[in-house]
Amino acid sequence: MSPYMFTAAAIIAVIGILIVFKVNLDKIKEDPEQVAKAQSNFFIGVAIIEILPLIMIVFALIHAVPLPIEEIYIPAFIIIILMAFAMFFIFLQRKVDVEEDRKQAVNQFSIIAIALANAIPIIALVLMFINIV
Secondary structure: OHHHHHHHHHHHHHHHHHHHHHHHHHHHHOOHHHHHHHHHHHHHHHHHHOOHHHHHHHHHHHHHOOHHHHHHHHHHOOOOHHHHHHHHHHHHHHHHOOOOHHHHHHHHHHHHHHHHEEEEEHHHHHHHHOEEE
Protein backbone atom coordinates (compact mmCIF):
# COMPACT_ATOMS: atom_id res chain seq x y z
CA MET A 1 0.00 0.00 0.00
CA SER A 2 2.76 2.46 0.78
CA PRO A 3 4.12 2.75 -2.80
CA TYR A 4 0.69 3.80 -3.96
CA MET A 5 0.39 6.27 -1.08
CA PHE A 6 3.64 7.86 -2.26
CA THR A 7 2.26 7.91 -5.80
CA ALA A 8 -0.99 9.54 -4.71
CA ALA A 9 0.93 12.18 -2.79
CA ALA A 10 3.01 12.96 -5.88
CA ILE A 11 -0.08 13.19 -8.09
CA ILE A 12 -1.86 15.57 -5.72
CA ALA A 13 1.22 17.76 -5.37
CA VAL A 14 2.04 17.99 -9.07
CA ILE A 15 -1.50 18.65 -10.27
CA GLY A 16 -2.07 21.29 -7.60
CA ILE A 17 1.22 23.03 -8.30
CA LEU A 18 0.57 23.05 -12.05
CA ILE A 19 -2.82 24.68 -11.52
CA VAL A 20 -1.33 27.39 -9.28
CA PHE A 21 1.53 27.82 -11.79
CA LYS A 22 -0.85 28.34 -14.70
CA VAL A 23 -2.95 30.92 -12.83
CA ASN A 24 0.08 32.95 -11.76
CA LEU A 25 1.86 32.62 -15.09
CA ASP A 26 -1.15 34.15 -16.82
CA LYS A 27 -0.89 37.10 -14.42
CA ILE A 28 2.79 37.53 -15.32
CA LYS A 29 2.02 37.33 -19.04
CA GLU A 30 -0.62 40.05 -18.68
CA ASP A 31 1.47 42.42 -16.57
CA PRO A 32 5.21 41.77 -16.09
CA GLU A 33 5.31 44.37 -13.33
CA GLN A 34 3.35 41.94 -11.13
CA VAL A 35 6.12 39.31 -11.04
CA ALA A 36 6.83 39.72 -7.33
CA LYS A 37 3.16 39.50 -6.39
CA ALA A 38 2.61 36.47 -8.66
CA GLN A 39 5.64 34.71 -7.19
CA SER A 40 4.44 35.39 -3.66
CA ASN A 41 1.00 34.02 -4.51
CA PHE A 42 2.64 31.01 -6.16
CA PHE A 43 4.80 30.20 -3.12
CA ILE A 44 1.83 30.55 -0.77
CA GLY A 45 -0.27 28.33 -3.04
CA VAL A 46 2.47 25.70 -3.24
CA ALA A 47 2.86 25.70 0.54
CA ILE A 48 -0.87 25.16 1.01
CA ILE A 49 -1.03 22.47 -1.66
CA GLU A 50 1.94 20.53 -0.31
CA ILE A 51 0.46 20.10 3.17
CA LEU A 52 -1.65 17.06 2.26
CA PRO A 53 1.05 15.30 0.18
CA LEU A 54 3.59 15.75 2.98
CA ILE A 55 1.16 14.28 5.50
CA MET A 56 0.53 11.37 3.12
CA ILE A 57 4.27 10.78 2.70
CA VAL A 58 4.83 10.76 6.46
CA PHE A 59 1.88 8.38 6.92
CA ALA A 60 3.20 6.07 4.19
CA LEU A 61 6.68 6.16 5.70
CA ILE A 62 5.37 5.28 9.14
CA HIS A 63 3.39 2.33 7.77
CA ALA A 64 6.02 1.21 5.26
CA VAL A 65 7.01 -2.41 5.05
CA PRO A 66 9.90 -3.82 3.05
CA LEU A 67 8.70 -4.76 -0.42
CA PRO A 68 10.24 -6.61 -3.34
CA ILE A 69 11.26 -4.37 -6.18
CA GLU A 70 8.63 -5.87 -8.48
CA GLU A 71 5.89 -4.14 -6.47
CA ILE A 72 7.51 -0.75 -6.95
CA TYR A 73 7.80 -0.78 -10.76
CA ILE A 74 4.32 0.53 -11.55
CA PRO A 75 4.18 3.30 -8.89
CA ALA A 76 7.70 4.44 -9.80
CA PHE A 77 6.79 4.48 -13.50
CA ILE A 78 3.68 6.56 -12.75
CA ILE A 79 5.74 9.07 -10.78
CA ILE A 80 8.36 9.35 -13.52
CA ILE A 81 5.67 9.92 -16.15
CA LEU A 82 4.10 12.52 -13.86
CA MET A 83 7.43 14.34 -13.54
CA ALA A 84 7.87 14.33 -17.31
CA PHE A 85 4.32 15.64 -17.75
CA ALA A 86 4.96 18.47 -15.29
CA MET A 87 8.13 19.53 -17.09
CA PHE A 88 6.42 19.29 -20.49
CA PHE A 89 3.45 21.35 -19.26
CA ILE A 90 5.66 24.05 -17.77
CA PHE A 91 7.90 24.28 -20.85
CA LEU A 92 4.84 24.43 -23.08
CA GLN A 93 3.25 27.22 -21.05
CA ARG A 94 6.55 29.08 -21.13
CA LYS A 95 6.43 29.23 -24.93
CA VAL A 96 2.75 30.08 -25.50
CA ASP A 97 1.66 33.73 -25.85
CA VAL A 98 4.79 35.30 -24.38
CA GLU A 99 5.87 38.66 -25.69
CA GLU A 100 9.57 39.44 -26.00
CA ASP A 101 9.70 41.87 -23.07
CA ARG A 102 8.16 39.28 -20.72
CA LYS A 103 10.32 36.28 -21.59
CA GLN A 104 12.86 36.85 -18.83
CA ALA A 105 10.24 36.92 -16.08
CA VAL A 106 8.39 33.93 -17.53
CA ASN A 107 11.59 31.88 -17.84
CA GLN A 108 12.64 32.56 -14.24
CA PHE A 109 9.16 31.72 -12.97
CA SER A 110 9.13 28.50 -15.01
CA ILE A 111 12.45 27.30 -13.62
CA ILE A 112 11.22 27.86 -10.07
CA ALA A 113 8.01 25.99 -10.89
CA ILE A 114 9.89 23.00 -12.33
CA ALA A 115 11.91 22.67 -9.13
CA LEU A 116 8.86 22.90 -6.90
CA ALA A 117 6.69 20.61 -9.05
CA ASN A 118 9.30 17.86 -9.02
CA ALA A 119 10.24 18.07 -5.33
CA ILE A 120 7.50 15.83 -3.91
CA PRO A 121 7.80 13.22 -6.71
CA ILE A 122 11.56 12.97 -6.13
CA ILE A 123 11.00 12.55 -2.40
CA ALA A 124 8.37 9.89 -3.10
CA LEU A 125 10.70 7.98 -5.45
CA VAL A 126 13.59 8.03 -3.00
CA LEU A 127 11.45 6.89 -0.09
CA MET A 128 9.90 4.11 -2.20
CA PHE A 129 13.31 2.74 -3.14
CA ILE A 130 14.47 2.90 0.48
CA ASN A 131 11.79 0.33 1.33
CA ILE A 132 13.09 -2.32 -1.08
CA VAL A 133 13.98 -5.67 0.47
